[in-house]
Amino acid sequence: MLGALLVVVLLVLAPFVLIVLNAVKTPQEYATAGPLTVPHHLSFQGIADFWQRVSFGQKLANSALISGCVAVLGVAFSLFNAYALGIGRVRGRNWFLGAFLLANLVPQEALIYPLYYIAKQLDLYDSRLAVIIIFTAIQSAFGTFLLAGVLAEFPPELLDAAAIDGAGRLRTLIRVVAPVSRPTLGVLFTFFFVWTWNELFIPLIFLISNDNQTVPVALGVLQGERMMDATTTSASALLGIAPAVLFFLVFQRTLTRGVTAGAIK
Incomplete structure (x- = not known):
């Protein structure tokens, strides 16, 4: 029962984790390593660009x-x-x-x-x-x-x-x-x-x-x-x-x- 609950929690959190990982990547790293990899270093340029672009x-x-x-x-x-x-x-x-x-x-x-x-x-x-x-x-x-x-x-x-x-x-x-x-x-x-x-x-x-x-x-x-x-x-x-x-x-x-x-x- 606990294992099934853990699987459900992971399935729910997986999209959010994936969004976070890709939000702190550079476009070059995303293009070369893909969406499922952990970034080698954190880049907040995408967040900053979006914030300024839409006056977030x-x-x-x-x-x-x-x-x-x-x-x-x-x-x-x-x-x-x-x-x-x-x-x-x-x-x-x-x-x-x-x-x-x-x-x-x-x-x-x-x-x-x-x-x-x-x-x-x-x-x-x-x-x-x-x-x-x-x-x-x-x-x-x-x-x-x-x-x-x-x-x-x-x-x-x-x-x-x-x-x-x-x-x-x-x-x-x-x-x-x-x-x-x-x-x-x-x-x-x-x-x-x-x-x-x-x-x-x-x-x-x-x-x-x-x-x-x-x-x-x-x-x-x-x-x-x-x-x-x-x-x-x-x-x-x-x-x-x-x-x-x-x-x-x-x-x-x-x-x-x-x-x-x-x-x-």
Whole structure:
């Protein structure tokens, strides 16, 4: 069993290791030794060339801004909506949850034209704000559907104690429900950030200016328009996935805690 698990881990890590090896090679060494060899000396010229060619620092800042805003706003809207549906038990709760579930099933391709038309009418096209609003709505639909089921099982004793202390609904949400649900909220925040970071289709349509493009869009446009050698291509792949992997590793404890502990302690 352990041997099979080790084989699976190696298969998962092999593409990433191969990208790293080729990203720190010179084009000459890649041409002579091939992609599977270990470089004799480290060369970061491919990484430096790619960074300068696409203004990668700006693309990195755009992706971080959009993903961070979507993660924060998505979790906040999910919490408020789920609080009303899961604990507030508003009339027509099942219909609302069905609508949120349906929103998660609609492909993005079917939403592009109406979203494009609305963005044009509101003068939001080719702006990061438009992408933030769109992804916040998409992610919060999933978050609401998930959290509503969790908060439906929220311990009523805690709510009764808050009511006896004179806490209103908003104060109960902030002081009681949110802290107790922190593990689940942490999981949603991590997923929302990574999902938004990796999105290509909607940013490709809505962010046409070079100054507004995200990392996946910059990688896609560069691969389609310009010829690059293998080492620069590997460097672009490495720089594209490294921030998301780093973020995931930083919040790994939060993710693990949320999965194992659940929303209710």
